[in-house]
Amino acid sequence: MMRLHPKYRWVAAAIVLVPTFVATPWAIVRISTSSSVRPADATFTHADAAVVLGARVYADGRPSRFLRERIEVGVKLYLDGTVDRIIMSGDGNDSSGFGEPTVMRKVAESMGVPADAIVEDPHGVDTYSSCINARDTFGATSVIMVSQAFHVPRAVWICDNIGLDAQGAYPPQWLTKSTVVGHAREVPADAKAMIDVWSGRVPNAAS
Numbered sequence: 400m401m402r403l404h405p406k407y408r409w410v411a412a413a414i415v416l417v418p419t420f421v422a423t424p425w426a427i428v429r430i431s432t433s434s435s436v437r438p439a440d441a442t443f444t445h446a447d448a449a450v451v452l453g454a455r456v457y458a459d460g461r462p463s464r465f466l467r468e469r470i471e472v473g474v475k476l477y478l479d480g481t482v483d484r485i486i487m488s489g490d491g492n493d494s495s496g497f498g499e500p501t502v503m504r505k506v507a508e509s510m511g512v513p514a515d516a517i518v519e520d521p522h523g524v525d526t527y528s529s530c531i532n533a534r535d536t537f538g539a540t541s542v543i544m545v546s547q548a549f550h551v552p553r554a555v556w557i558c559d560n561i562g563l564d565a566q567g568a569y570p571p572q573w574l575t576k577s578t579v580v581g582h583a584r585e586v587p588a589d590a591k592a593m594i595d596v597w598s599g600r601v602p603n604a605a606s
Contacts, residue, residue, distance in 0.1 A: 424590040432552045432559070436567035439472040439545075443566050446541040449473040449482040450533050452554060453489020453499035453523060460497045462506055465547055465577070468570035470503055472545045474510045476568065484516050486537055488529035491521020526550070526588075527595045528602035530557045540564060548572050549581040553592050560596045 437443070451473035454466035462470065473485045485507060489499025500519035507517055518537060523529035533539045541564040544554035551567035558565035572578065594600075 422586060424593050425586045428556045428589045428592070429552050432555045432567065435555050435565060436552050436569070439475060439568045439570055443476065443481050443543055443568065445480075446482050446543045446564070446566065447539040448484045448486050448533065448537065449476045449543045449545055449568070450486045450488055450529060450539075451503060452526060452529055452544065452546045452550070453487070453503065456493055456495040456497055456499055456502045458495055460495065460502060462502055466499070466503065467506065468547070469545050470506045471510070472568050472570050474507050474512055476543055476545070477512055477516060482543060484518060485512060486518050486520055486533055486539070488520035488523030488532065490524045491519070522602065524603045526554050527557055527592060527600065530554065530561055530563065531602045533558070534561060534563055542566070543568050545569070547578070547581060549578065549585050553585060553589055557592050557596060
């Protein structure tokens with residue numbers, strides 16, 4: 400049997416241990432939220448609000464596919480009486496110049512949601528900030544977090560761990576390059592979420 404030279408043993412150990420260490424938060428997040436995260440056409444317990452998480456808005460003001468899908472889920476939850484209001488949480492000073500929450504509101508209103516049932520969170524520039532703001536700024540105690548299937552477990556985990564009663568709803572899944580990238584990005588993002596929660600990080604604000 401070939402024996403590894405002692406000076407290379409730490410390299411071999413790192414190759415084995417680092418991926419395990421990084422993947423552990425990902426596994427914890429998904430296992431602990433598995434009973435709370437469901438497709439949008441499932442049954443949900445009534446909640447104070449649906450928190451629709453922001454995504455890209457194009458330069459002409461159109462929502463990206465991911466964002467429109469999220470808005471549609473939030474609208475469904477409101478129109479069927481599952482939530483009392485919708486919190487549109489995103490970057491109010493995004494690169495499009497329109498502001499994600501403002502665009503999200505307009506789309507939801509065009510789908511039949513009354514203006515007074517929508518609140519905008521322009522400081523929801525990351526998932527952690529959106530969860531903190533839902534609790535502290537908008538007074539929610541129970542939420543349904545809305546995003547794609549690869550993202551929403553992290554949002555629910557954060558909310559659960561800051562004292563919110565959280566569920567997660569996601570639109571139909573599509574196998575696209577963006578979806579694959581999204582799944583891959585969740586591995587380090589879940590680790591960062593744990594650090595944010597445990598450190599009590601002050602939420603980011605739109606610049």
